Amino acid sequence: MTAMKGGCLCGQIRYTLKSAPAATVLCHCTHCQKASGSAFSVNLVAPLSEIEMTGTLASYDDTGDSGNLLKRSFCGTCGSSIMSEPAARPGVAILKAGSLDDPSSVKPGLQIWTRSAQPWVKFAADMPSMEQGR
Ligand SMILES: [Zn+2]
Ligand SMILES: [Zn+2]
Structure with missing residues (x-):
C-alpha cells in the first residue's frame, strides 16, 4: 500500500503512517x-515506529472507561x-482516522464499547462488536 498521510485542522501537525494499520x-x-x-x-492501531510525525503535540493523560491510562495527543x-498511546501497550499508537487526509481509505472491522453507543448509531449493527474494551 501507499503510505497514509494526515494532520490536524490548522496544519501544524502532519504525519505519515508508513504501513497498513494492524x-x-x-x-x-x-x-x-x-x-x-x-x-x-475511528481508530487506526499501528506501531508507533511506523509513524513519522512533524509538529508539536499537546497531550492529556486520560484514565479510560477501562481504567487504563491513555495518553491522548x-x-x-x-x-x-x-x-x-495506551500505557498498557508500549510502542502501540492509536491514530484518529478522522485526521487522515483521506479518511475514506480505511474501514472499521470492529467496534468496541457498544454499551455506551448513541442509540441512533445503527449503521454499524452488522460489525463485530464488543460491549466493552479489550
Ligand atoms: Zn492544528
Ligand atoms: Zn474510546
Missing part, C-alpha cells in the same frame, strides 16, 4: 465521545485529536 476500530466509549466532540472515534493550536 486494525481499524470504531470506539463508542464515553471518553472518545468527549475527546472528539462526536458520537464515537492533539494539536495545541486547533485542538484536533491526532493520536492516543
Whole structure:
C-alpha cells in the first residue's frame, strides 16, 4: 500500500503512517465521545515506529472507561485529536482516522464499547462488536 498521510485542522501537525494499520476500530466509549466532540472515534492501531510525525503535540493523560491510562495527543493550536498511546501497550499508537487526509481509505472491522453507543448509531449493527474494551 501507499503510505497514509494526515494532520490536524490548522496544519501544524502532519504525519505519515508508513504501513497498513494492524486494525481499524470504531470506539463508542464515553471518553472518545468527549475527546472528539462526536458520537464515537475511528481508530487506526499501528506501531508507533511506523509513524513519522512533524509538529508539536499537546497531550492529556486520560484514565479510560477501562481504567487504563491513555495518553491522548492533539494539536495545541486547533485542538484536533491526532493520536492516543495506551500505557498498557508500549510502542502501540492509536491514530484518529478522522485526521487522515483521506479518511475514506480505511474501514472499521470492529467496534468496541457498544454499551455506551448513541442509540441512533445503527449503521454499524452488522460489525463485530464488543460491549466493552479489550
Ligand atoms: Zn492544528
Ligand atoms: Zn474510546
